[in-house]
Amino acid sequence: MSQVALELKDVKKKIGKKEIIKGINLSINQGEVYGFIGPNGAGKTTTIRMIVGLMRLTGGDVKILGKSIQSDYKLAAKNIGAIVENPELYPFMTGWQNLMHYARMYQGVTKERVEEVISLVGLEKVVNDKVGKYSLGMRQRLGIAQAILHKPALLILDEPTNGLDPAGIREIRDYIRELAVKDNVAVMISSHLLSEIELMCDRIGIIQQGEVISERAVHDESTDSQLKVIFEVKQNDKAQEVFEEKELTIEKESNKLIVKLDREDIPNVVKSLIEKDVEVYGVTPIKATLEDQFLELTGGNVIE
Numbered sequence: 001m002s003q004v005a006l007e008l009k010d011v012k013k014k015i016g017k018k019e020i021i022k023g024i025n026l027s028i029n030q031g032e033v034y035g036f037i038g039p040n041g042a043g044k045t046t047t048i049r050m051i052v053g054l055m056r057l058t059g060g061d062v063k064i065l066g067k068s069i070q071s072d073y074k075l076a077a078k079n080i081g082a083i084v085e086n087p088e089l090y091p092f093m094t095g096w097q098n099l100m101h102y103a104r105m106y107q108g109v110t111k112e113r114v115e116e117v118i119s120l121v122g123l124e125k126v127v128n129d130k131v132g133k134y135s136l137g138m139r140q141r142l143g144i145a146q147a148i149l150h151k152p153a154l155l156i157l158d159e160p161t162n163g164l165d166p167a168g169i170r171e172i173r174d175y176i177r178e179l180a181v182k183d184n185v186a187v188m189i190s191s192h193l194l195s196e197i198e199l200m201c202d203r204i205g206i207i208q209q210g211e212v213i214s215e216r217a218v219h220d221e222s223t224d225s226q227l228k229v230i231f232e233v234k235q236n237d238k239a240q241e242v243f244e245e246k247e248l249t250i251e252k253e254s255n256k257l258i259v260k261l262d263r264e265d266i267p268n269v270v271k272s273l274i275e276k277d278v279e280v281y282g283v284t285p286i287k288a289t290l291e292d293q294f295l296e297l298t299g300g301n302v303i304e
């Protein structure tokens, strides 16, 4: 069984009289990529800053590989690699010099390990160029390389794909998945790019007003029990009667009826339609995108 890499227990943060984080509980296993999403001001950065020790907790605890950041900070922190806000890089030094500079700060990070992370993030060709000349994508990759130098069990990335073009986003996504699968690293990513989260993460937590209001596996069909289904029928009015009898919500009433129902009720509804002589041409479940779910859960709050 994989070990729990990160555990948040009733984590709270009060600034002045305002409770910004209201008791967050979550855990991330080794080898798991966890997306932490929420509208602006929901509390993502505050939570991350507490996990990495940049801000004190006002309540609860954070454990990394079982070590508390409150009572065992040094032991807990050595298992974290993070990019919070922008990665700190020296523009007048080459990529190689930057990494060697950080490698010296950790015990046991060899030259071979530096070479390994460079190839993992695909920076071999530019590693001897000055970082000042790097594109944003290259800088992000170097930032990730720096964060994983000491082989942390937990990698935390705050908006890692911010400002990257689609090709850059794809590359970062691939490195992150590789890290989780090959090196068993637990990764926590905060982002507002929901489509990215869907492709990159195993599980997501949605945070709103300082609380995790929903947590779900990204590819778990069982969490999609309430579906939107498109019914293509010839006799709309008769079909509507069937749906109304069953107290189902009809969302759209053009030539196609979009109805919300549980997956296991589909056969029954189709049977009723046929019994009422409705000619059914098609029944298509629409997989609600994460964005739909997110907007539904946050009551339509607009995200960037």
Ligand SMILES: Nc1ncnc2c1ncn2[C@@H]1O[C@H](COP(=O)(O)OP(=O)(O)OP(=O)(O)O)[C@@H](O)[C@H]1O
Binding pocket: 015, 020, 038, 039, 040, 041, 042, 043, 044, 045, 046, 047
């Ligand atoms: N030092 C502070 N003093 C007072 N309020 C603060 C402070 N830092 C953060 N806040 C408030 O806490 C809430 C959460 O902010 P936070 O930056 O954690 O949100 P976020 O989810 O990361 O948002 P964004 O996506 O915009 O970065 C916001 O309402 C913010 O105004």
